[in-house]
Amino acid sequence: MMMRSRTAPLQSLHALKWDLGLPDNFEKVLIPRYQDHFSFVKAPSGVSALRLAGWHEEFAVSALERCNEGGEMGDEYRQFKRGQTTLAFPRGYGAQKKVRAWMEEFQKLPYISPYEDSRHIDPNSELMEKRAVGVLHEFLSLTIHKKTKRNYLRSLREELNIPHKFTRLFTRYPGIFYLSLKCKTTTVALKEGYRRGKLVNPHPLVRIRQKFYHVMRTGLLYRGKDTNLIPREDVLLKDSENSVEDK
Known part of the structure; x- marks a missing residue:
């Protein structure tokens, strides 16, 4: 539902099986059960892909929206739905005044849901950058361990409509993402998903x-x-x- 063409290459999904909690042969045992949701197609590049067969509005709600919908942020979320305010990502950017001031301006930008069509947004604008941050935030929220390898995201970069050099977003927004370079593998994690090295709400x-x-x-x-x-x-x-x- 976040893909630009509502289509994802099967090769990319196979690489993400562990992170998304999919069975090894999901295309044979899982997809046929939900033919009203998915269909197999050939992508323009010639590879096999999975396409969204039907749009389900109840699923087009991001983790950030659900988090703000209840609890202490309930009033602010209702204002957001009425278009009177915006949603802010989790904070934690250090004590430097310049950094805090810059991030406050970033937080004031309109929140673009990762499930909305973004083709009308200027690709070089700050609004598109916030939209890309929102897409990466949502994608990591959907993973079992709230993390994945950078290369797995790169294979879906065009479909997710995120910038070519998207890795800089992880270092640019350290309050949202955590970048690990252990074992010669670049892994990105959702910072809010962990507390003292452990998952906050384990799947x-x-x-x-x-x-x-x-x-x-x-x-x-x-x-x-x-x-x-x-x-x-x-x-x-x-x-x-x-x-x-x-x-």
Whole structure:
């Protein structure tokens, strides 16, 4: 729904399977169940793609809008819906006066929903930059771990209608994004999604993955400590193979 042509290449979606919580063969087991939502097409480049079959207005609400809709920001959100104010991204930009003043001006710019058509906006304007920040904010909000690799975003850059050098947005707005360069991989995370290094509202799938990781790690630790912990079936099978070789 955020794509310019309402279409996403299957190759790009496959790279994002882990981040979006999709099954390995989602195009075979998941998409056929929702034919009123999606359809398979050939993109102009010739690659297979997934196209939105029908627009559902109830899904065209960004995470920033939902966050402001309730709680303490309820009144401000109602003013935003009436066109009387704008929505602000999470703050946290240091103590420098110049930076604070610049960010206050940025926050006052109109909030453009990532689900709105942006082709009429000047691509070199500050408004388009805020719209790009909103798109990246929403995309990361949709991921399971509130983060993804920069290269995965690059493959969707044109469809998301974000600038060619979009990486600078992550360093330009450190109160919104966190950029990691660990393991020679550039990963971008949504800063508000974490508190003291842990997810604020973990997705149920995150808990399942953590349990699986714990089981696998515990098994590796035991295997390294004592060969007597190898299952009895494996020992019997190995003895049987040795006896055959002796004959």
